[in-house]
Amino acid sequence: MPRSLQTPTAHEKDIHDPLATLRTKFHIPADTIYFDGNSLGLLSETVQTRVADTMAEQWGNDVITSWNKHNWINLPLTVGDKIARLIGAPEGTTLCCDSTSLNLFKVLCAALDINHGRTEVLSTEDNFPTDLYMVQGLQQLLGERCTLRLVPEQELLAAINENTAAVLATEVNFRTGRKLPLAELSAKAKAQGALTIVDLAHSAGAFPVALLQHDIDFAIGCTYKYLNAGPGAPAFLYVAPKHLESSRKPMQPLFGWLGHAEPFAFSVDYAPAKGIRQFLTGTPPILALAAVDAALDIFADIDMADIRKKSIGLSEYWLACMADEGLLEIMPSISPDKAEERGSQLAFEHEHAYAICQALIAEGIIADFRAPNYLRIGFSALYNTYGEVQQAVSSLATIMHERRYENEAFQQRNTVT
Ligand SMILES: Cc1ncc(COP(=O)(O)O)c(C=O)c1O
Numbered sequence: 349m350p351r352s353l354q355t356p357t358a359h360e361k362d363i364h365d366p367l368a369t370l371r372t373k374f375h376i377p378a379d380t381i382y383f384d385g386n387s388l389g390l391l392s393e394t395v396q397t398r399v400a401d402t403m404a405e406q407w408g409n410d411v412i413t414s415w416n417k418h419n420w421i422n423l424p425l426t427v428g429d430k431i432a433r434l435i436g437a438p439e440g441t442t443l444c445c446d447s448t449s450l451n452l453f454k455v456l457c458a459a460l461d462i463n464h465g466r467t468e469v470l471s472t473e474d475n476f477p478t479d480l481y482m483v484q485g486l487q488q489l490l491g492e493r494c495t496l497r498l499v500p501e502q503e504l505l506a507a508i509n510e511n512t513a514a515v516l517a518t519e520v521n522f523r524t525g526r527k528l529p530l531a532e533l534s535a536k537a538k539a540q541g542a543l544t545i546v547d548l549a550h551s552a553g554a555f556p557v558a559l560l561q562h563d564i565d566f567a568i569g570c571t572y573k574y575l576n577a578g579p580g581a582p583a584f585l586y587v588a589p590k591h592l593e594s595s596r597k598p599m600q601p602l603f604g605w606l607g608h609a610e611p612f613a614f615s616v617d618y619a620p621a622k623g624i625r626q627f628l629t630g631t632p633p634i635l636a637l638a639a640v641d642a643a644l645d646i647f648a649d650i651d652m653a654d655i656r657k658k659s660i661g662l663s664e665y666w667l668a669c670m671a672d673e674g675l676l677e678i679m680p681s682i683s684p685d686k687a688e689e690r691g692s693q694l695a696f697e698h699e700h701a702y703a704i705c706q707a708l709i710a711e712g713i714i715a716d717f718r719a720p721n722y723l724r725i726g727f728s729a730l731y732n733t734y735g736e737v738q739q740a741v742s743s744l745a746t747i748m749h750e751r752r753y754e755n756e757a758f759q760q761r762n763t764v765t
């Protein structure tokens with residue numbers, strides 16, 4: 349059925365939005381409409397206050413006693429447990445630490461070790477590059493014990509076979525927004541004796557995830573997108589309970605002292621801590637972790653199903669507005685047509701996508717560009733409104749009709765796009 353605007357209006361949709369009040373928790377920059385929460389989520393007052401307090405009270409006044417007094421030492425685990433609730437993971441299986449890239453390295457090693465008769469990491473050609481680079485780096489280290497096979501995303505399921513040690517899949521494609529069917533992926537992997545490693549960078553906080561239910565072996569992801577924990581905030585890592593329970597030797601090779609069974613014994617030889625703690629490496633970045641902790645508090649009373657519902661509502665409305673303006677013919681969507689097959693973003697193709705994005709930014713509408721020629725729009729159910737969608741698409745229409753992308757100033761490339 350063709351999408352059409354009809355009723356209710358954006359204003360009516362906003363009035364009836366059950367999540368509408370959450371927007372007031374966020375700092376919305378003046379004269380800005382922000383559709384880039386899929387790259388960097390917005391700052392909330394909750395985070396700002398907690399970081400200021402952690403700095404002034406805990407670091408400032410309680411200084412080193414805070415490791416015990418404020419339980420800093422266990423923050424990667426307590427924050428990890430809060431993330432666990434959003435990704436369908438049980439307590440004690442998730443850590444908040446390091447970057448997504450580093451965490452991937454750790455779980456890749458664990459997966460190859462568990463499935464040690466096999467060497468193949470199977471992934472998609474269009475995966476986020478850092479995921480592929482981490483495998484390539486590991487390959488350099490392990491030689492023949494690690495191989496990488498890349499297939500087109502739509503062939504991933506069929507490509508899993510008896511040689512596959514681990515399937516490495518990003519649930520939501522960072523360019524197209526296509527959402528892979530984790531349940532089917534996991535079932536096929538299990539049937540072939542392969543393990544699953546899932547990158548949830550564009551999933552956590554964007555819609556419900558059910559890691560345990562889908563029997564996923566390992567997961568990683570970041571907290572600075574839909575979880576709004578701030579630029580470079582620590583990432584997360586999940587290991588299925590069955591692997592944590594059955595491990596008899598260190599599961600990963602980065603033997604940091606805080607992953608040791610007794611870090612304050614300061615012994616010469618490494619012995620891994622029990623459970624998920626052994627995936628820790630060095631001293632946690634407390635200020636950044638405090639930000640993640642506070643950012644997660646915003647999700648405490650929210651049903652992730654409501655977030656998903658609104659995210660779909662916003663993206664469908666965006667498409668309806670574009671259809672109404674006649675924009676989909678000149679900049680077609682490269683995202684799946686069915687909302688259930690998308691994450692929380694849309695992407696559109698146009699040869700001048702970069703300049704179009706810059707022209708939008710000049711109007712205070714922040715989206716982003718991804719090479720080679722895609723305009724990406726990320727929807728955050730916590731703070732975006734239907735009114736913003738309407739206004740942004742109307743500006744986009746003006747930019748396209750006036751061909752503002754031909755302006756040279758909008759064609760100058762920045763280092764970070
Ligand atoms: C799918 C995916 N994985 C990983 C990353 C980034 O990893 P890191 O946190 O190590 O920079 C991103 C975005 O930057 C991403 O989109």
Ligand SMILES: Nc1c(O)cccc1C(=O)C[C@H](N)C(=O)O
Pocket residue numbers: 386387388522549764
């Ligand atoms: N992590 C980023 C950064 O440090 C600078 C600029 C952008 C990012 C991103 O998160 C990119 C993002 N993963 C993407 O989907 O394109």
